[in-house]
Amino acid sequence: MNTASALRAVYRPALRQQSPICDFLLPSFSHSQSRKQYASVTTSSASPKTEPAPETLNSQSAAKRRRPLSKEQQQFLDSALRVNQAGELAATLIYTHQTLPITRLHPHLRPLMHHMYSQEAGHFSTFNAMLIRHRVRPTAMYPVWTAAASTLGWVTGLMGREAAMACTEAVETEIGGHYNGQVRVLLSWVKEMEEKGEEVGEEMRELVDTLKRIRDEELEHLDEAVGEGAKEARPYELLNRLIRSGCKGAIWISEKV
């Protein structure tokens, strides 16, 4: 215990220092010079009902925001949008590859699978458009996530309805929590802007609305998956843990590269 804290005490300042070695060896892990940092993986399991609802979100004013967002805020949006696109890419692929094995055995699930897929496809194109518009680069792991998500969807699809639903449940829990965390961060900005008397701007308002809508749809999928027997999957605990930690890892990586 003591050794661990002693090591940490040496390691932390070393990271913060701007030495050429750190710059070279730890290119993007050592960006801790900024005053304010947002948690790398922003998740929140708090109920959407308890989130603040700043009044300016509903205002109809078309005034533009004058002050640029801070560097930390821009960085946050940059990685948030990148992660969201990667997440929706994975979701569309998972549903695509699950659909055939599942509907072959359970034709009554066809409308549900189609509904979930088409919503994910809609989210994916929304985030693609945002990436183009805001000049955010897609994740460099794009081919890796494509392969991983296709495999995951296919394997859980072959394992049967319960496993597929358990996969949906695990993925949507992570993604829903992730969106929830993002919405909370954005709402805290809006509140901060309100307190300072700044214009929030159409762009930010739209972004919060979109994220809220998408989060609600993801959580809807979660409920549907649980309703279809996700908890009855055979090694439920194992599947759930495995997929959720995979999602967390993928989110962490996509935020960086």
Added chain:
Amino acid sequence: MVNSKPCHAALKPSSCVRSKPCRRLYHSYEHERPPPFAPTESRILSAALSHVPTHGFATAALIQGARDAGYLDVSTNLFPTGPFSIVNYHLVTQRLALAKDAPSTNDTANNISENIRTLALRRLHANKPIIHRWQEALALLTTPAHLPTSLRELALLSDEFLFLAGSTDVTSTWYTNRAGLAVIYASAELYMTTDMSKDFVETEEFLTRRLAEGEKVKGLVGGVGAWAGMQAGGLVDGLRSKGIWI
């Protein structure tokens, strides 16, 4: 001495070139981006740039520029990278100038590859007044100490071309397109330094040829990928039709 103090203050919050290379960030449409150079800095450097045709990319041009802008010779010490700061100023301002007069590229009906060609040509033509000195600049750009900055600037330029041309790729082709375009542009720039033809028509032809080759390679890679995908899908479907449980 009177001038050097405010000059120093104005230079302090300058571009991100000298400190850490700034990362690409979320681009907002609601407000203007802050200018890349502080006013004093940009006054000295733009004046210095006008002396490049006679003095080259050298400290002499920088000193002349500082004099023109009304500062003492010693104020050139505020540019620790010396002549390279003129090169960098030229690259950054010309890259940003592309966005200012890119009206024709905004209509999407226009072909994207045609837009890229137009933009790359416009950028190349911006080198015209100093082309006989550009090899000095290339030497400075490839100095190991400046290489990270120049590569970064090249990447940003390539990104600017594709963004302004209306490119909509957000898959892994985002990376390959940018890398390919950067290589093509850099080679065209090098070609231009030895181009003796009237109005650089040969450079234009060179660029057009390289871009066409790039398109061909892209099409080939895309075609092979699509073919492999079709074969894999067909194999899986064939096995399924035989009753194999996959």
